[in-house]
Amino acid sequence: MNLVLSRDSQVRVMEATVANADKYLGQLCSLLAAYTRKTARLRDKADQLVKWLIGFANTESPELRATLRDFAEDLAKIQDYRQAQVERLEAKVVNPLKLYGAQIKQSRAEIKKFKRVRNHEIKQLEKLEKLRQKSPSDRQKISQAESSVQRASGDASRTTQQLQEAVDGFQRQKLRDLQKMFLDFVTVEMVFHAKAVEVYSGAVHTLQSYDVERDLEDFRAKMWAAYGHSDCRPLPGTAPSPSLLWSRASQAQALTRSEREEAVAGEADSAEDSPEEGRG
Amino acid sequence: MNLVLSRDSQVRVMEATVANADKYLGQLCSLLAAYTRKTARLRDKADQLVKWLIGFANTESPELRATLRDFAEDLAKIQDYRQAQVERLEAKVVNPLKLYGAQIKQSRAEIKKFKRVRNHEIKQLEKLEKLRQKSPSDRQKISQAESSVQRASGDASRTTQQLQEAVDGFQRQKLRDLQKMFLDFVTVEMVFHAKAVEVYSGAVHTLQSYDVERDLEDFRAKMWAAYGHSDCRPLPGTAPSPSLLWSRASQAQALTRSEREEAVAGEADSAEDSPEEGRG
Numbered sequence: 344m345n346l347v348l349s350r351d352s353q354v355r356v357m358e359a360t361v362a363n364a365d366k367y368l369g370q371l372c373s374l375l376a377a378y379t380r381k382t383a384r385l386r387d388k389a390d391q392l393v394k395w396l397i398g399f400a401n402t403e404s405p406e407l408r409a410t411l412r413d414f415a416e417d418l419a420k421i422q423d424y425r426q427a428q429v430e431r432l433e434a435k436v437v438n439p440l441k442l443y444g445a446q447i448k449q450s451r452a453e454i455k456k457f458k459r460v461r462n463h464e465i466k467q468l469e470k471l472e473k474l475r476q477k478s479p480s481d482r483q484k485i486s487q488a489e490s491s492v493q494r495a496s497g498d499a500s501r502t503t504q505q506l507q508e509a510v511d512g513f514q515r516q517k518l519r520d521l522q523k524m525f526l527d528f529v530t531v532e533m534v535f536h537a538k539a540v541e542v543y544s545g546a547v548h549t550l551q552s553y554d555v556e557r558d559l560e561d562f563r564a565k566m567w568a569a570y571g572h573s574d575c576r577p578l579p580g581t582a583p584s585p586s587l588l589w590s591r592a593s594q595a596q597a598l599t600r601s602e603r604e605e606a607v608a609g610e611a612d613s614a615e616d617s618p619e620e621g622r623g
Numbered sequence: 624m625n626l627v628l629s630r631d632s633q634v635r636v637m638e639a640t641v642a643n644a645d646k647y648l649g650q651l652c653s654l655l656a657a658y659t660r661k662t663a664r665l666r667d668k669a670d671q672l673v674k675w676l677i678g679f680a681n682t683e684s685p686e687l688r689a690t691l692r693d694f695a696e697d698l699a700k701i702q703d704y705r706q707a708q709v710e711r712l713e714a715k716v717v718n719p720l721k722l723y724g725a726q727i728k729q730s731r732a733e734i735k736k737f738k739r740v741r742n743h744e745i746k747q748l749e750k751l752e753k754l755r756q757k758s759p760s761d762r763q764k765i766s767q768a769e770s771s772v773q774r775a776s777g778d779a780s781r782t783t784q785q786l787q788e789a790v791d792g793f794q795r796q797k798l799r800d801l802q803k804m805f806l807d808f809v810t811v812e813m814v815f816h817a818k819a820v821e822v823y824s825g826a827v828h829t830l831q832s833y834d835v836e837r838d839l840e841d842f843r844a845k846m847w848a849a850y851g852h853s854d855c856r857p858l859p860g861t862a863p864s865p866s867l868l869w870s871r872a873s874q875a876q877a878l879t880r881s882e883r884e885e886a887v888a889g890e891a892d893s894a895e896d897s898p899e900e901g902r903g
Contacts, residue, residue, distance in 0.1 A: 349849075352849045353846055353847075353849040355849065356845055356846055356849045357846065360842075363682050367675075367678075367679045367682065370675055371675060371679070374668065374671055374672050374675055375672070377668050377671075378665070378668040378669060378672060381661065381664050381665040381668050382665060384661050384664065385658070385661040385662060385665055387661075388654065388657050388658040388661050389658060391654055391657075392654050392655070392658060395647075395650055395651060395654055398647075399647045399651070402643050402647065407798060407801070410802075414805060507846065510846075511839070511842070511843065511846075514839065514842050515835065515839055518687060518835045518838055518839065519835050521687070522690075522830060522833050522835065525694060525830050526827065526830045526831065529823050529826045529827055529830065530827070532819070532823055533819075533820055533823040533824065533827070536816040536817075536819040536820045536823065537816075537820050539812070539813075539816040540813055540816045540817050540820065543809050543812055543813040543816065544813065546809045547806065547809055547810070547813070550802060550805050550806045550809065551806065553802050555795065555798045555799050555802065558798055559791070559794060559795055559798070562640075562791070562794050563791065565636060566633055566636055566637065566787065566790075566791075567633075569629075569632045569633040569635065569636045
């Protein structure tokens, strides 16, 4: 009976190994999926910022317009890298973890098979024990029961060995997969961050070389042009058109400050909520 | 009357400038605040990943345990840099934009003042016109009205000049602030990404030097130790304890696969939902 107990405690270690992997790898999968989703949300916000930059650039003087457009392009490039990061995290980290369920199921099946064989062995042992107590002189039946026990023990030994090999293989695969997966995670992240540094370095030069004074001259010229002509000259390249802004601003005169702030906040909200082209 | 119309159209340009700034800077403020919040959400998820790594490391063999702890430390370090990024974005980008409301209010007050003075000028002009039509011979009254118009025009001229200076100052400040704010944004982002690259490079070495085979030997020794002793040896450094896992696994035998999966998923959920220490 001692051998049966030894096998049992060994299987308990294997079972704990598989259960532990099931629990922790399941948690890891949902954590990394959530991390990837949050990265995608950050990309969405940055995409909105790119749109804002382009919209605002269209209402500004030439120097700032050009600067903001260049900056928007850099920021958009970083979001493309972020999109690649999201796709790679899904492909190299989240999806392999999702597939782990199948391997765990396989290991559980091996353990179940072992238990079935072991129960058969115990039954044969009990049968032999009973026979020895009830009819100790029936040599033939005892001998039959003894050979049944031997067969059952042989089966159990084989199954235990198979189980050992299966769990050993499972553990080796798990350790290798974890190493690979975390290395992939770090590599994907690192590539993105390195690209971001590279693109932002260019953006710094763009923003630093912006010349405020030239735009101020343009602005003053616009004011003086308006002074010279009694018609209200529209600002160039405008969305929304200044005449619309003007009419809104006129309306706003009749409103209290807080009412007007609400109206402006509403505009900002609707701009934020506008549907975006999905990235698929 | 032509001068009055010229001033009006000039003020319309100024008003459009201020309204445009109000609208777009309000949108920018809420966009960048949202971008900062999403960054904070990403940091939270990565913090959960750090906790998972430490928890899982405690259930694994010595080599993997040490590797995962080192990796968790690197990942935690990156989240500290991300926390600094969030704080800097708030301090250098979002908060300055929030303060812009006051400057816009000031410019609107200047425009309002100009309109009051201009209305007074128009009234004086109309009075003079009426007088010239009704009593063209009343030289004294006409002369009084003419000097009233002159005073009102003088006031209007002065106020227009003040307004021009105010809006010119507003525009200069706005352009400089935008340049500074976007430069700060890019710098804060760039510093974070550069730090992330640096720390992840170290993590790559940690993960690459992990030796699967040594842990497998440890695992096999554990299995054979269990085989040698009929008691179930606990795995070292355990949370949750393998005996608990074992009792759970035993219970699970009586459950269907999907019921058990639910139970395991429930554990994973409760682990994910566990309250985190806030970062303030």
